Amino acid sequence: MELRYLCSGFHMQMKLRMRALLLAVGVGLLWAQDGKALFQANCASCHAVNRRVVGPALKGVHERWGNDEQEIIKFVHNSQAYINGNFKNSAYAKKLFEQYNRAVMTAFTGLSDAEIKAILDYIKAETEALAKAEGGQATGAAGAPAASSAGGGSDISPILWVLVLALGAIAAALLVATLALSRLLRPESEEGKPSLWERLRPIVTSKRFVALLVLVGFVWWVSATTVKARSVGLHKGYQPVQPVAFSHKTHAGEYKIACQYCHIGVEKGKSATIPSTNICMNCHTYIQEGSKYGKKEIAKIIESYETGKPIEWVRIHNLPDLVYFNHAQHVKVGGIACQTCHGPVEEMDEVYQYNDLSMGWCINCHRQTKVDLTANPYYTRLHEQLKEKEVTVERIGGLECSKCHY
Ligand code: HEC
Ligand code: HEC
Ligand code: HEC
Ligand code: HEC
Ligand code: HEC
Ligand code: HEC
Numbered sequence: 001m002e003l004r005y006l007c008s009g010f011h012m013q014m015k016l017r018m019r020a021l022l023l024a025v026g027v028g029l030l031w032a033q034d035g036k037a038l039f040q041a042n043c044a045s046c047h048a049v050n051r052r053v054v055g056p057a058l059k060g061v062h063e064r065w066g067n068d069e070q071e072i073i074k075f076v077h078n079s080q081a082y083i084n085g086n087f088k089n090s091a092y093a094k095k096l097f098e099q100y101n102r103a104v105m106t107a108f109t110g111l112s113d114a115e116i117k118a119i120l121d122y123i124k125a126e127t128e129a130l131a132k133a134e135g136g137q138a139t140g141a142a143g144a145p146a147a148s149s150a151g152g153g154s155d156i157s158p159i160l161w162v163l164v165l166a167l168g169a170i171a172a173a174l175l176v177a178t179l180a181l182s183r184l185l186r187p188e189s190e191e192g193k194p195s196l197w198e199r200l201r202p203i204v205t206s207k208r209f210v211a212l213l214v215l216v217g218f219v220w221w222v223s224a225t226t227v228k229a230r231s232v233g234l235h236k237g238y239q240p241v242q243p244v245a246f247s248h249k250t251h252a253g254e255y256k257i258a259c260q261y262c263h264i265g266v267e268k269g270k271s272a273t274i275p276s277t278n279i280c281m282n283c284h285t286y287i288q289e290g291s292k293y294g295k296k297e298i299a300k301i302i303e304s305y306e307t308g309k310p311i312e313w314v315r316i317h318n319l320p321d322l323v324y325f326n327h328a329q330h331v332k333v334g335g336i337a338c339q340t341c342h343g344p345v346e347e348m349d350e351v352y353q354y355n356d357l358s359m360g361w362c363i364n365c366h367r368q369t370k371v372d373l374t375a376n377p378y379y380t381r382l383h384e385q386l387k388e389k390e391v392t393v394e395r396i397g398g399l400e401c402s403k404c405h406y
Helices: 002-044 067-079 079-086 090-099 113-139 144-151 158-184 195-202 208-229 250-254 277-284 296-307 327-333 336-344 358-370 378-386
Strands: none
Touching: 002 113, 067 079, 067 113, 079 090, 158 195, 277 296
16 A cells, blocks of 8 residues: 555656656757747848858857857847947957958847847857867767768757757656556556556557658658748848938938939839939039038038949848849839838838848739739730739739749
């Protein structure tokens, strides 16, 4: 009797521990995944952990910042404010900025402190994994394969896999032990019935169950890889500092200058075009002093005009070469307002990228937007053929690959 109570207490404890363990594994994985996903979505276009991309390799960044995570978080929120401000590491950040040819890192005002911390935790974990892998390579053969795959930046960090497998094995061992105990401790009255393990065994060892496990693993791998692949090259929120403090808020907002006055290509062809200095000089021949910066900024326009050296505006929106996008088709034919795609530009002192310009973004709009057939004679014939009241862009072929891809 005594022994049985003791044992069932032990049995309970085992059950609780196993649950806690599974929970911890789950939460740990979620957290690591979270930081990684955030890194892939926001930082991977310019950073890798172990090599230089546009920005520096981020391994060991904690040490370079005197292990003061709070300072790194401030920097990530707005690197330009940090560089030009008077913070603890501003001098270091300024030097780094010069070293990287004054390439401006995107400001991440939309990320919370906790999200940046999750990213930094991910970087820290990767740094440690790299250090370990390098150590293993130096001491013997055993560490070498792990090192090479970590160095290659494989999809799901091998360290994570090893962790999952190890914890999975422990969980399985505990499960078997618990089931064995429950068989031992079964009360006499239940002696005749099959035990939990006896009932579960045919299921767990069946081919279908194994196939299911493999399938779940595969789906996870595919979704993780897709999330990573889809975020490559997208720059929503990108807001570089421009060579002249030109403000759309002043020009398009306050003074209500039409977008087409400067972006002369927008109704005529593929490209909206950035205005040449000549267009600015239409007004700035006369207006040589601004209310905010005095003569300083406008002097740059005059200098460009006199020397013939164009102002080197930093391009913000940039689709990959394989995509064909035509402004006139959307603005003139489709009648879509600039703001639908570019956001409230007339309120922006500095322009930033408002939409992610992903393929999904183009496709969604083509699925939903009805083509205005009445205002456009081009569609009269098409309209008759289709004999439908509402025609979306999709119906006129707006989802065909070759329409958007060269
Ligand atoms: C548009 C490119 C770009 C993006 C996107 C970007 N960075 Fe940067 N990052 C840079 C550049 C360039 C530097 C070098 C300093 C500079 O030029 O301001 C830098 C520097 C850093 C540094 C300092 C590195 C060191 O060695 O001290 C940290 C930390 C950092 N970035 C974190 C991040 C994080 C976190 C994200 C994502 C939330 C991110 N960056 C996204 C370009 C980028
Ligand atoms: C007085 C001239 C002028 C007017 C008017 C003007 N822009 Fe611009 N626009 C510029 C210049 C110069 C740039 C390049 C510098 C910059 O990005 O701020 C630019 C850049 C842009 C960009 C980013 C281009 C890139 O690099 O990807 C967009 C989008 C844009 N303008 C949209 C608009 C819209 C929408 C309007 C009307 C609401 C408008 N602009 C009115 C001069 C003008
Ligand atoms: C249709 C007339 C017009 C055109 C074209 C024009 N501007 Fe202006 N710009 C103005 C006016 C008006 C002001 C406001 C002056 C003030 O601040 O009182 C101004 C102010 C400025 C300022 C000074 C801001 C300040 O407060 O110090 C800059 C810089 C500037 N413009 C750049 C440009 C550039 C670059 C272009 C060409 C891409 C351009 N402008 C084209 C009318 C124009
Ligand atoms: C249907 C969405 C959409 C609309 C509407 C739209 N744009 Fe764009 N715009 C884009 C995309 C996408 C790009 C990037 C093009 C590229 O990289 O080839 C872009 C790029 C630009 C650029 C960068 C330089 C260039 O010539 O490509 C400017 C400037 C610009 N747009 C201004 C405007 C103005 C002004 C209007 C309104 C008159 C407008 N856009 C309407 C989607 C749009
Ligand atoms: C805000 C809605 C919207 C977005 C976003 C948008 N489009 Fe469109 N697109 C339209 C409309 C509306 C038309 C139809 C214009 C017409 O011919 O009447 C169109 C037509 C087209 C066509 C011609 C299709 C045909 O069959 O003639 C191409 C190509 C195209 N878009 C490419 C793109 C690409 C590439 C992107 C993303 C970078 C994009 N569009 C984003 C609304 C949008
Ligand atoms: C309405 C316009 C549009 C249509 C239709 C469209 N795409 Fe795209 N596609 C895009 C844009 C925009 C991008 C770039 C997004 C980015 O920057 O990642 C893209 C990117 C891609 C990429 C990724 C390329 C790379 O280097 O990452 C592939 C692959 C692709 N498209 C295949 C297709 C196929 C296949 C179809 C037909 C079923 C198709 N697309 C139809 C607009 C379109």
